[in-house]
Amino acid sequence: xxxxxxxxxxxxxxxxxxxxxxxxxxxxxVLSMAIVGFLVGKEVKxxxxxxxxxxxxxxxxxINLTSPKKEIEKKVVQLARISNARITLIxxxxxxxxxxxxxxxxxxxxxxxxxxQEAKVLDKGTxxxxxxxxxxDMFYVALPVKSDSMxxxxxxxxxxxxxxxxxxxxxxxxxxxxxxxxxxxxxMIAFIFFSRLTSPIQEMEQFTKRxxxxxxxxxxxxxxxxxxxxxxxxxxxxxMELQERVRSANEEKGKLEAAFxxxxxxxxxxxxxxxxxxxxxxxxxxxxxKYRDIIGKTPxxxxxxxxxxxxxxxxxxxxxPVSQEVTLGDGEQIILDINVSSIHGLPNGxxxxxxxxxDFTRLKKLEKMRVDFVANITHEIKTPLTAILGFIETLQxxxxxxxxxxxxxxxxxxxxxxxxxxxxEDLLTISDIELGEMKFFFxxxxxxxxVENVLPVIESKAVExxxxxxxxxxxxLSPIRADRDRLAQILLNVLDNAVKFTPxxxxxxxxxxxxxxxxxxxxxxxxxxxxxxxxxxxxxxxFYRVDKARSRELGGTGLGLSIVKHLMIAHKGRIEIKSRxxxxxxxxxxxxxxxxxxxx
Amino acid sequence: MEEKKLTSTHYxxxxxxxxxxxxxxxxxxxxxxHDATTSLLERNSDLAHEVIAGDxxxxxxxxxxxxxxxxxxxxxxxxxxxxxFIATAIKINGHLERIGDMAVNIAKRALILNKEPQLKPYIxxxxxxxxxxxxxxxxxxxxxxxxxxxxxxxxxxxEMVDNLNDQxxxxxxxxxxxxxxxxxxxxxxxQISKNLxxxxxxxxxxxxxxxxxxxxxxxxxxxxxxxxxx
Numbered sequence: 121x122x123x124x125x126x127x128x129x130x131x132x133x134x135x136x137x138x139x140x141x142x143x144x145x146x147x148x149x150v151l152s153m154a155i156v157g158f159l160v161g162k163e164v165k166x167x168x169x170x171x172x173x174x175x176x177x178x179x180x181x182x183i184n185l186t187s188p189k190k191e192i193e194k195k196v197v198q199l200a201r202i203s204n205a206r207i208t209l210i211x212x213x214x215x216x217x218x219x220x221x222x223x224x225x226x227x228x229x230x231x232x233x234x235x236x237q238e239a240k241v242l243d244k245g246t247x248x249x250x251x252x253x254x255x256x257d258m259f260y261v262a263l264p265v266k267s268d269s270m271x272x273x274x275x276x277x278x279x280x281x282x283x284x285x286x287x288x289x290x291x292x293x294x295x296x297x298x299x300x301x302x303x304x305x306x307x308m309i310a311f312i313f314f315s316r317l318t319s320p321i322q323e324m325e326q327f328t329k330r331x332x333x334x335x336x337x338x339x340x341x342x343x344x345x346x347x348x349x350x351x352x353x354x355x356x357x358x359x360m361e362l363q364e365r366v367r368s369a370n371e372e373k374g375k376l377e378a379a380f381x382x383x384x385x386x387x388x389x390x391x392x393x394x395x396x397x398x399x400x401x402x403x404x405x406x407x408x409x410k411y412r413d414i415i416g417k418t419p420x421x422x423x424x425x426x427x428x429x430x431x432x433x434x435x436x437x438x439x440x441p442v443s444q445e446v447t448l449g450d451g452e453q454i455i456l457d458i459n460v461s462s463i464h465g466l467p468n469g470x471x472x473x474x475x476x477x478x479d480f481t482r483l484k485k486l487e488k489m490r491v492d493f494v495a496n497i498t499h500e501i502k503t504p505l506t507a508i509l510g511f512i513e514t515l516q517x518x519x520x521x522x523x524x525x526x527x528x529x530x531x532x533x534x535x536x537x538x539x540x541x542x543x544x545e546d547l548l549t550i551s552d553i554e555l556g557e558m559k560f561f562f563x564x565x566x567x568x569x570x571v572e573n574v575l576p577v578i579e580s581k582a583v584e585x586x587x588x589x590x591x592x593x594x595x596x597l598s599p600i601r602a603d604r605d606r607l608a609q610i611l612l613n614v615l616d617n618a619v620k621f622t623p624x625x626x627x628x629x630x631x632x633x634x635x636x637x638x639x640x641x642x643x644x645x646x647x648x649x650x651x652x653x654x655x656x657x658x659x660x661x662x663f664y665r666v667d668k669a670r671s672r673e674l675g676g677t678g679l680g681l682s683i684v685k686h687l688m689i690a691h692k693g694r695i696e697i698k699s700r701x702x703x704x705x706x707x708x709x710x711x712x713x714x715x716x717x718x719x720x
Numbered sequence: 721m722e723e724k725k726l727t728s729t730h731y732x733x734x735x736x737x738x739x740x741x742x743x744x745x746x747x748x749x750x751x752x753x754h755d756a757t758t759s760l761l762e763r764n765s766d767l768a769h770e771v772i773a774g775d776x777x778x779x780x781x782x783x784x785x786x787x788x789x790x791x792x793x794x795x796x797x798x799x800x801x802x803x804x805f806i807a808t809a810i811k812i813n814g815h816l817e818r819i820g821d822m823a824v825n826i827a828k829r830a831l832i833l834n835k836e837p838q839l840k841p842y843i844x845x846x847x848x849x850x851x852x853x854x855x856x857x858x859x860x861x862x863x864x865x866x867x868x869x870x871x872x873x874x875x876x877x878x879e880m881v882d883n884l885n886d887q888x889x890x891x892x893x894x895x896x897x898x899x900x901x902x903x904x905x906x907x908x909x910x911q912i913s914k915n916l917x918x919x920x921x922x923x924x925x926x927x928x929x930x931x932x933x934x935x936x937x938x939x940x941x942x943x944x945x946x947x948x949x950x
Contacts, residue, residue: 393736413865420740421864424747 137318142310147586149302156294168284169259173246176261176277179203193218202276206258209265211273235262236274248281257281320348331359346673352676386477389463392470394418394432406454406479419475423448428458435460435473441559455481489661496545496663500543504536546679551660553686558626560690564599564714565607567632567640578615587622590629597632600640600711602691607711610687613680614644614707621705622648638713639693645706651699659697660685726826731796735805738788742809742816745781749816752778752823753856753919760830760912761842768834771827778820785813785920808933812863815922815929819856822915822922828916829908830945845913848884851877852916855923862930873941874927881920888913923929 179199182639192209200207200220209217216232217226230236238245239262251258262276302407320342330337337359342352352545380387386403388396403665414422420429435442441461448454456477463472511529520526553559571593600607611630618628626647651659651666658664663678688695692712699705753772759768779848789810792798798806833839862871890905928940 177804417864418736418740420743420747424860424864426744426747426751429744429747437926 127541128385133230137704138310138314141314141317142307145306145310146303149299149306153295153299153302157292160256160295161291164291165284165288166285169216169248172279172284173258173261174246176203176205176259176279177244177263179205179207180263180275180277182183196220199495204279206278208278209273210262210276211495217273217441226285226589230276230371231412233260233262233276235260235276238262239274243717251278257268259284280699293697301431315346320352321425324352327355331362386479388414388419388475388477390473390475392472395472396422397472404476406456406477407448431458431460432473453481454479455484493662496546496678500663501540504540504543506542508533543677543679546677546683547682550679550686553683553690558690559601560606562601562691563604565602565604566599567642567711568593568595568598570604570607571611571630574615576612578619580621581616582628585619585622586625587619588627590627592629592631598634598640599714601714602711606687606691610709611642611644613684614709617680618644618648618707622646626704638715639710642711644709645704647704648702650701650705651697652701653699654700660695724905731798732790734792734796737800738785738792738806741781741788743814743860743864745778745813746863747784748778748781749751749819750853750856750860751821752820753826753849754794754853755792755844756823756826756830757853757916757936759827760833760876762847763834763838765831765834766810768827768830771823773879775820775824778817782817782820784815786810804933804936808812808929811929812926815925819919825915826912829838829912833905833908837906839902841910844884844888844891845916846886847908848881848913848916851881851884852923855920856926858922859865859930862927863933866930866934868931868934871927871934872928874877875924878920878924881917885913885917899913919938 146702179202182199191387192513196207196209196218197220205220207218207220208230209219210230211217214229216227216230219227233247234249235245236249238247243264245260245262247260247262248256249260257280258278259281261278262274265275266272285694289647323342324340327337327340335719340356340359342349344352381401383400383402386406387400388403389398391397395416395418405647419425419432423429425446425448427444428448431442431444431446439462441459443457443459446456446458448456456479458478459476461476462473463474466472511533514528515526519529522642549558571591575589575591579589615628615630622628628644628646629643630644632640632642659666659681662682664682687694688709694710696708696710697705698708721776738842755767756771758764759766759771789806792806793803834854855877858877859874861867862874870918889910892910896900925940928938931937931939
């Protein structure tokens, strides 16, 4: 990642790390400069002093002290001008004989001056001190003036130290200048070094930030083989490994979630506090809109079902998986086989509970239908058979002798046998349809013609009961696609029912119209007893009777509507029943309109 | 955080337990009324016997919940919402127990009626039973979801049940006046209808308590006062 330079500098200036680096430099520079300055200054000072001393001694020797006094004085002034020094002549008693700058009459005895004392003993004396006479720091050199190896006086040369001081100050000035230059240079070096050090660190920082925020961080590119480079490489490996682990964890989770979601059984997960934590799609499919806002509730709050709660409580006490049949919901009931078990192996040792709902409402219904069917068929067959056997027994026991009675009995036997026969025929029809063995010959059928053929069969019964049959079928109605015989069977069955269940002096009407959507709808209405609304859906069930006693009394097998239903399905038609208790029933049959030739 | 969790868990668990038991009791009462009315409408005496036998459990749970509530009040000194909840729970508990008793009353009468031929096809009674069951269900739903709107609906529904009760009484009166042999059965049916009407009153009271629990305002007797004014 690149930084804008201005931003970089500002960032650098703010960085504490930068000041640490620069501070270290500063300390080293100051220390070394101070030491160098001190040593060099001292050395320079010494060298200068030595040089001055040497100069002055040289000048001193130029004076011939044996010359007459007046000349000497002249010479002193002359020499002082050349040597740029103050020259003083002193006799052995310390009296000043001559001075290049001062009036000798104002000068005191100079014998106890350190340089003179030193010269007296060592032939040469030097001193640095403040001259009260001139009011400045001075460097003094004194030499004895000899005549035949006997000191006759002293010559003293003095130069102000301002010169040396100025030189040293100049030197320090130079050192300070170089200090400033080095400072600036070191600042720049520190800056460059800092940038080189921190740019990979900042890159890593950005990298880890991206990683933390869940973006794809890419690969960390640090072009360096030092510790930074190795660190970057390690980070890259670490990230790769981390991503791999996250990926495999996600994959694992995804698999589990997919399994959870695509299970056909509903699943609920309860947390350790028994609150519903999650449910899967199948659960929602089973219950539809019922029990929607269940997440976060306890099962008793969500379902308020005693069987379910008991199963959960039993599981809680025993910790043994519980399997139980539970009926949920009022009105439309859902029969479920539930399994309560615990979920093991969770992190933190949490104990969760899983409830699996297996919906077998349909299965249960089918099972009930099967049981009902067997019970019904047994009953249906048994009733006429008992009658037949009873009458035959009576005949055998001698009733056969009585002609009139015997004839009656035989008639009854014939009637029951007929009913038995009808029952078996109906059953065969149904089983043929269900097994798909019934052959249909679909052709174009004119409804009005067919109804003309069918009605006479029913009419005699209707007339007997004093019923009016009202027929209203337009001649121009489109022909329908149907099997002629089966269609007749359908209409006969429905009409028979209508006549059967309509009390005397009622009315049965048959009408038909084209719905213009490819169907012809035949409606058969009666003013009969009707069917309770909640029983209408069950009318197509085999042996289902609204009023068992009455239906049997009327000679029905309980299979009529079931056959109609099956035949309608085979005709790709629909059957719709509307009824009001005590007012009558309307059965609407929709047949597809015949379109073109060919049998299907 | 951790400390707070530790100190409050026990109390919270007890509170949860009360709520769970209360709803369980509600489920039992709901089922009892459901089964009792079904035993009458479908002439199923076995179911009626079950309802009568099941009342024991309701009574036991009633005592248990009350004890738990009093324990909580005494030992934990709950405040604000929790206090309202416990106070409400004690009252709702009583109503649910009474609903259970009503179910037994209905079941006992159903047992007698089931032995005799049906007086007439029931038309209003199933409707009344349906509405009453719905009221219990909705009052409990309102309790669970703390839903004031639903509670208010329950309170309004009570009037329908009252009207049906009057209607059933008037209709049966005509039967009794026509044929004195029907008097015994007709009286039993009016008693059942009266019991259902009482059940709906209890459901209404539960709804009142739910509103009190959620809002802290007492709305009891308000609707009945309005009715009186009419």
